Amino acid sequence: MRQAGTESQVSEGQFDAYGVDAAYDRGEAVCVIGAGMAGLLAVKNLREQGFTVDCYERETAVGGSWNWRHDRSPVYSSTYLVSSRTHTEFPDFPMPDDWPDYPHHSQVLSYLERYTDHFGLREHIWFGSEIARIEPTGDGRWDVIVKPVSGNAARRLRYAAVVIANGHNWDPRTPSYKGQEVFRGEIMHSSSYKEPQKVRGKKVLVVGAGNSGCDIAGEIAVNAEKCWHSTRRGYWFIPKYMFGRPGDQTMARMSWMPFGLRQKVSQFAIRRVVGDPRRFGLQRPEHALFASHPIVNSHLLHHIGHGAITPKPDIDHFTEDEVHFTDGTSVKAQIVVMATGYRTTFGFCDPELLGMEGGDDGSPRLIGHMFTPRTPTLAVAGLLQADGGIFPLVHWQTIAIAKWLRLRQNDPEAAKQFWAKQVPEAGRRYVHGKLNDSPRHRLEISYEVYLKALKQMIEELDGVK
Amino acid sequence: MSRLDVLRLSDRREPVPYAARELLTSEPDEPAGKPSLLFVGGDKRGARVFAEHWLGHAASRGFTAHALSVRGQGKAADVKGDLRAWAADVAQTAASLPAQPVIIGHSKGARILAEALARYPARAAVFVSPRLGRLIPPTPAGAPPTLVVGDPEDKRAPRQSLEKAAAHYGVAPLFFQGAGHEMMLAAAWREPLDAILDWLDSTVVKE
Numbered sequence A: 001m002r003q004a005g006t007e008s009q010v011s012e013g014q015f016d017a018y019g020v021d022a023a024y025d026r027g028e029a030v031c032v033i034g035a036g037m038a039g040l041l042a043v044k045n046l047r048e049q050g051f052t053v054d055c056y057e058r059e060t061a062v063g064g065s066w067n068w069r070h071d072r073s074p075v076y077s078s079t080y081l082v083s084s085r086t087h088t089e090f091p092d093f094p095m096p097d098d099w100p101d102y103p104h105h106s107q108v109l110s111y112l113e114r115y116t117d118h119f120g121l122r123e124h125i126w127f128g129s130e131i132a133r134i135e136p137t138g139d140g141r142w143d144v145i146v147k148p149v150s151g152n153a154a155r156r157l158r159y160a161a162v163v164i165a166n167g168h169n170w171d172p173r174t175p176s177y178k179g180q181e182v183f184r185g186e187i188m189h190s191s192s193y194k195e196p197q198k199v200r201g202k203k204v205l206v207v208g209a210g211n212s213g214c215d216i217a218g219e220i221a222v223n224a225e226k227c228w229h230s231t232r233r234g235y236w237f238i239p240k241y242m243f244g245r246p247g248d249q250t251m252a253r254m255s256w257m258p259f260g261l262r263q264k265v266s267q268f269a270i271r272r273v274v275g276d277p278r279r280f281g282l283q284r285p286e287h288a289l290f291a292s293h294p295i296v297n298s299h300l301l302h303h304i305g306h307g308a309i310t311p312k313p314d315i316d317h318f319t320e321d322e323v324h325f326t327d328g329t330s331v332k333a334q335i336v337v338m339a340t341g342y343r344t345t346f347g348f349c350d351p352e353l354l355g356m357e358g359g360d361d362g363s364p365r366l367i368g369h370m371f372t373p374r375t376p377t378l379a380v381a382g383l384l385q386a387d388g389g390i391f392p393l394v395h396w397q398t399i400a401i402a403k404w405l406r407l408r409q410n411d412p413e414a415a416k417q418f419w420a421k422q423v424p425e426a427g428r429r430y431v432h433g434k435l436n437d438s439p440r441h442r443l444e445i446s447y448e449v450y451l452k453a454l455k456q457m458i459e460e461l462d463g464v465k
Numbered sequence B: 001m002s003r004l005d006v007l008r009l010s011d012r013r014e015p016v017p018y019a020a021r022e023l024l025t026s027e028p029d030e031p032a033g034k035p036s037l038l039f040v041g042g043d044k045r046g047a048r049v050f051a052e053h054w055l056g057h058a059a060s061r062g063f064t065a066h067a068l069s070v071r072g073q074g075k076a077a078d079v080k081g082d083l084r085a086w087a088a089d090v091a092q093t094a095a096s097l098p099a100q101p102v103i104i105g106h107s108k109g110a111r112i113l114a115e116a117l118a119r120y121p122a123r124a125a126v127f128v129s130p131r132l133g134r135l136i137p138p139t140p141a142g143a144p145p146t147l148v149v150g151d152p153e154d155k156r157a158p159r160q161s162l163e164k165a166a167a168h169y170g171v172a173p174l175f176f177q178g179a180g181h182e183m184m185l186a187a188a189w190r191e192p193l194d195a196i197l198d199w200l201d202s203t204v205v206k207e
Helices: A037-048 A105-118 A211-221 A247-252 A259-273 A300-305 A391-410 A412-425 A447-463 B009-013 B054-060 B083-096 B108-116 B159-168 B190-203
Strands: A030-033 A053-057 A125-127 A129-136 A142-148 A155-159 A161-164 A186-189 A203-207 A226-230 A310-312 A315-318 A323-325 A335-338 A378-380 B022-026 B037-040 B065-069 B102-106 B124-128 B146-150
Touching (some): A030 A037, A030 A129, A030 A155, A037 A053, A037 A161, A037 A391, A053 A129, A142 A161, A161 A391, A211 A226, A226 A300, A378 A391, A391 A412, A391 A447, A412 A447, B022 B054, B037 B108, B054 B065, B054 B190, B065 B083, B083 B108, B108 B124, B124 B190, B146 B159, B146 B190
Parallel strands (some): A030 A053, A053 A125, A161 A378, A186 A335, B037 B065, B037 B102, B124 B146
Antiparallel strands (some): A315 A323
């Protein structure tokens, strides 16, 4: 076993002697919250830096939102990646090269499971364990109160650092419209939409034009009796294939151009290839391409063109059996699927610890989207929305987090200098040019800008080691 | 100089396409709980030069031993490739194994290994008679323990190049006088392999 001789193994039952009053001190060990994509990366990369890691996962398996068996998983039967395989795989653990360009969600789960076993991560994960609370001890360390999902025998453990990797696609954001309470049809969030059987023969309205809203509308279109799709504004639809390649590869081939030129060329190409959305009854996008999380979807316009989806504007209000839109039209929908996204939720820690301002919808102000200015031993991994595959970004994030914690232990002086340089960076946006600054968009970053910043941070951490 | 490549632009523009690879394997009779080994050669013969003596002997010492022919080598000879494709072949093969292997590159295979280490965090890396050419090895993923082995009188991988490779990874080279360039096929094939396996036993195999 790797480094088995150097770490203190926690055996079953060892915790039982400790309640919530006295903390069981885990020394220099690091606590990772969640065993989804970001949590697994954190465990592997922290262990590579020599840390003992305890990872807590409320479910009984790895994979987080990619595990369709989990009740909080947002995936539905036809979920496929929207970034291509080679833009999605971890930089040091390739996905099998005989897989398709856009793997299915079940392949992504099997990839995460193989990563877990390949690097021997499972023995460091405590399944069926929820984090009730994390509290700073005042000396840079953390008390973590863990409780089993079934049962209430909570335990208090003390860690040198905490890495939050609990994901941000599990707490449904559901807008409320006037008259919604009297509506007799069924209103569900896209997170509970799993299988098309549910909508067979039904009249369905899908709300929201995110990647899942458009995907789900496409799936419902071919299964339901009728499908309407309500969107608030105009969007850019990037086809999954452009010029015979996955769209992200085609975009990467233009990365030698300055950003403004690339934006113009891409907009021109997309207008030529995809066409004017107004011809399909959609709104024309008012923002520039890449200025907002892009929608990668090839079949929405196809289904509209075949009459399987009828586009609708924003909802105005509900009545008993109808949904009325802002343009005065109304439809008799039986099921309304709200693909309106997710809230970022950290139920286990005081929002101030993460630098969250009052009134925000839970988007913390962090250094490099990872560190909290107040508490250098608390880090967040995977809290991003990018214009590209997010897995590689989170890989480099967890490398930076692990190297930072290593530096803090090995060379406190150098760590102090590094930190002093980083603190003013809190809340910096890693985007090309202008990007929407509503709290809803605060997690958005431009892939390349952010990767370059991460590289610089990692090299600084390496250099001062 | 840092050669940390986080952008991977060439991969994002033009991913290495799939190509068949050849993998030869010798399993130990009893699983010994040791990491597996993955040998990579540097010329057309590919995997089979390791099958002669080294794979069997490594297996007899408790290591599951694999030898790989990347595209352009051995049974995978019909597909052309470049350094990036060969390194991708090594990373693909390593990631397909049940656990992290030790990767051992010989001659120009050491050059492939150096490139592959940026794409895969090997359990350990062993450079045998390395011919890195003008390659400045990229920053390895995960900082694997590294060993450089060679014959100081070998003309193809001379003393200076062994020392240069070793210095790059911050280690001292291990010399086997008279072992020749192709030490896995030499009459004295056992001695350098035993030294490598002894090093692995003391570095990465801990009970």
